Amino acid sequence: MQWLVIEPLLPVVHRRLGGRPRVHDRRLVVDTILYVLVSGCAWRMVPRDLVPWSVAYRWFREWTLDGSWRRVHDTLRDRVRAVDGRDPQPSAAVLDSQSVRSCEGGEAIGYDAGKRVRG
Template structure:
């Protein structure tokens, strides 16, 4: 059984989601620096992150945070501010590059894998809401692109009835600065067709080819190359906050995904 991490606040017992000393040293230099003017920051950012990771891991509501963590209004305030400024994605991408270097990989992958996942919402959530007729799911769809290690390159959350091809193109377009060395993108049969392949080349360059990994039977099949992105969806399932889409805004859902996978990468780097 793994021991619980040491924590910055000795007045409380640690939670399994807390950052260890080594994990905190990975994240500490990546956090936004103080402005240098105005009222000095008095919060403990390590405890703020511990509280955010607690919500992501357990799936609890913000106002249900344990009282030995910082006030939920402060915690959610920082989560929301960092989401609006794109800081969750920025930190995630920096840690991803560092982890790829640790794995002996170039920071820009030559391989990408695209897929989507339809998830239920707790009722109708804002304007981004729909029905996926194929999966029989009312809610939203997570479109992701990962590298050959299953690490997230980009994500966009749409209504559940949004086309897979369109979602993948949006993700690739938003992440094209991280795809300068891309040579091939692996997809399932839902992304087949010349129109999708042409759109990929328009976004990522004519050198990129689309390789469709097809099924050979109607029963469960372990598809080579395709299991990588399925494993990434499995990683998301470790976080109860992502078991459904609980967020009102799709941008907050995307920040939750970046934050959850950031937590996993930090743990790998600190081993």
């Protein structure tokens, strides 16, 4: 079912005159890309029963640069959220306190002679 959602979002590839015919099925290319993204393995460590890593990476890069992969991600996210009964579009983001700058200054800084450090 996932392929039925993804397939129309990917651009149609037209064969160039004099070019070689496509060897790998687009569905298997997408399966390979999803394998790498979900498992976190390196591209070069893709199992042999999937398409070669160089083919999968080439299509992933092309679809990322032209915005196709973003459309696939957004569509799948919206569907998952709808199935869970949530609003398809996220309304807020979670920020880590480490990434938020404080607007207040610190207290007066002193010198700790025992540790030989300021603060």
